[in-house]
Amino acid sequence: MAGRYDVIVIGAGPTGENVADRAVRGGLAAVVVESELVGGECSYWACMPSKALLRPAAAVAEAGAVRGVSGARLEPAEVLARRDSFTHDWKDDGQVGWLNGAKIDLVRGHGRLTGERTVAVGDVTLTARHAVVVATGTGALVPPALAGVKPWTSREATSAKSAPSRLAIVGGGVVGCEMAAAWSALGARVTLLSRGGLLGKLPAFAGELVAAGLRDAGVDVRTGVGVSAATRAGADGPVTLTLDDGTSLAADEVLAAAGRTPRTADIGLAAVGLEDGSWLPVDDTMRVAGVAGGWLYAAGDVNHLALLTHMGKYQARVCGDAIAARAAGREPAVRDLASATRVPQVVFTIPEVGAVGLTAEQAAAAGLRTRVVEYELGDVAGASLFADGYRGRAQMVVDEDRKVIVGLTLAGPGTGEMIHAATIAVVGEVPLDRLWHAVPAYPTMSEVWLRLLEAYGL
Ligand SMILES: Cc1cc2nc3c(=O)[nH]c(=O)nc-3n(C[C@H](O)[C@H](O)[C@H](O)COP(=O)(O)OP(=O)(O)OC[C@H]3O[C@@H](n4cnc5c(N)ncnc54)[C@H](O)[C@@H]3O)c2cc1C
Numbered sequence: 461m462a463g464r465y466d467v468i469v470i471g472a473g474p475t476g477e478n479v480a481d482r483a484v485r486g487g488l489a490a491v492v493v494e495s496e497l498v499g500g501e502c503s504y505w506a507c508m509p510s511k512a513l514l515r516p517a518a519a520v521a522e523a524g525a526v527r528g529v530s531g532a533r534l535e536p537a538e539v540l541a542r543r544d545s546f547t548h549d550w551k552d553d554g555q556v557g558w559l560n561g562a563k564i565d566l567v568r569g570h571g572r573l574t575g576e577r578t579v580a581v582g583d584v585t586l587t588a589r590h591a592v593v594v595a596t597g598t599g600a601l602v603p604p605a606l607a608g609v610k611p612w613t614s615r616e617a618t619s620a621k622s623a624p625s626r627l628a629i630v631g632g633g634v635v636g637c638e639m640a641a642a643w644s645a646l647g648a649r650v651t652l653l654s655r656g657g658l659l660g661k662l663p664a665f666a667g668e669l670v671a672a673g674l675r676d677a678g679v680d681v682r683t684g685v686g687v688s689a690a691t692r693a694g695a696d697g698p699v700t701l702t703l704d705d706g707t708s709l710a711a712d713e714v715l716a717a718a719g720r721t722p723r724t725a726d727i728g729l730a731a732v733g734l735e736d737g738s739w740l741p742v743d744d745t746m747r748v749a750g751v752a753g754g755w756l757y758a759a760g761d762v763n764h765l766a767l768l769t770h771m772g773k774y775q776a777r778v779c780g781d782a783i784a785a786r787a788a789g790r791e792p793a794v795r796d797l798a799s800a801t802r803v804p805q806v807v808f809t810i811p812e813v814g815a816v817g818l819t820a821e822q823a824a825a826a827g828l829r830t831r832v833v834e835y836e837l838g839d840v841a842g843a844s845l846f847a848d849g850y851r852g853r854a855q856m857v858v859d860e861d862r863k864v865i866v867g868l869t870l871a872g873p874g875t876g877e878m879i880h881a882a883t884i885a886v887v888g889e890v891p892l893d894r895l896w897h898a899v900p901a902y903p904t905m906s907e908v909w910l911r912l913l914e915a916y917g918l
Contacts, residue, residue, distance in 0.1 A: 464587050465586065477500075510635075517534060537875050576755065590755065591787075596762050766902045
């Protein structure tokens with residue numbers, strides 16, 4: 461069997477779906493190839509189920525932080541049932557319906573490049589008139605020490621049907637911290653092990669506030685420690701972890717939350733002159749470097765620019781538009797306004813962390829002359845109304861030569877919803893003396909903007 465399209469997209473995660481949609485809107489015929497569920501990691505084993513597990517715990521914590529409110533409590537079975545409703549019980553009919561509505565064809569199976577503009581899916585051969593897009597995402601990276609003990613990965617951590625009694629989490633990044641918050645709220649005794657501090661890519665105060673929040677929730681947070689060996693008793697017995705501080709730790713399940721690896725080991729990269737298993741570096745239009753003819757693109761997690769759904773979807777729009785423009789004989793307008801230096805992110809722990817742009821260290825490494833201003837969020841009237849004893853902090857990184865904000869981090873309850881204002885300021889490169897006239901409403905937590913600008917000297 462054979463099929464001919466303008467664009468072939470391998471992987472129907474949020475990125476692949478949006479590349480195809482954008483290409484179709486640009487007048488092209490597109491097909492997506494999907495080996496598991498249409499909707500990808502994000503819909504079934506990442507963003508949606510993890511946030512569905514976390515939101516009830518945050519709601520209870522918020523209610524418990526306001527004098528005069530009592531009685532809010534978690535019902536684990538209901539939380540898990542609500543999570544299942546967000547993943548549609550791991551069925552993709554809804555998203556397949558969306559593909560149909562968007563006039564995107566779907567071929568189910570494992571897609572593999574077999575040569576220029578050609579993809580094999582079982583005995584089906586697809587050829588592309590214009591472009592092939594790799595949007596195959598990432599899988600969990602399992603550290604060698606855990607390889608023999610059937611560890612949980614992010615998949616089990618987001619889809620488990622009940623809480624283990626004791627859960628050890630290896631890795632203090634976003635997935636480790638979020639899953640520690642979720643499963644401790646759902647009844648597991650959680651130990652979180654991190655070689656460095658928590659959330660090491662963000663300013664240190666964010667990780668410290670999150671560590672304090674996790675400890676308040678009963679999590680045993682251990683920083684500066686890694687796992688050197690692990691054994692499991694029998695097939696499903698407890699796991700014993702040997703830690704590199706000489707101690708050991710027993711758990712019923714262990715979650716490997718130590719990073720991600722590209723899903724490119726078996727997609728035929730070698731057939732087109734690339735290295736199997738590698739990340740796929742791209743230019744501003746998501747075209748893969750070093751492929752003659754410029755027909756191969758990579759978008760989303762797999763290009764390693766920013767492992768976040770919203771950034772994958774942004775790249776998808778850039779990529780789909782670029783393919784449609786080139787197909788029409790035009791050079792695409794390069795719009796990398798939300799490039800790697802301006803990525804927004806929310807960590808949905810208790811408290812939340814919202815961040816966009818560069819940290820002070822990243823700005824210095826990029827050669828910028830910066831000034832860093834910080835403010836205690838709890839000193840803002842809106843924060844004290846939001847929660848009694850509010851703990852939180854804000855940090856603004858200003859490019860002193862251009863007088864614009866290049867990075868902003870907010871850590872504290874409710875800050876996730878505040879980060880888009882910062883994204884607009886950073887991506888829009890709004891000059892500080894203009895920002896000064898964007899008056900935050902009283903008494904909201906957004907008044908931290910005013911306080912930061914005052915602290916800066918305006
Ligand atoms: C626990 C967890 C929580 C997260 N929470 C958030 C969050 O709150 N917000 C956020 O922005 N990001 C979050 N992320 C990151 C987010 O999940 C990813 O950035 C996003 O899923 C990437 O989308 P993608 O389309 O590039 O890849 P994926 O979502 O991984 O989709 C890739 C698709 O390609 C398919 N595929 C792979 N190989 C083949 C092949 N050879 N043939 C056919 N199909 C193939 C896969 O089956 C999959 O459906 C989280 C990640 C994890 C692990």
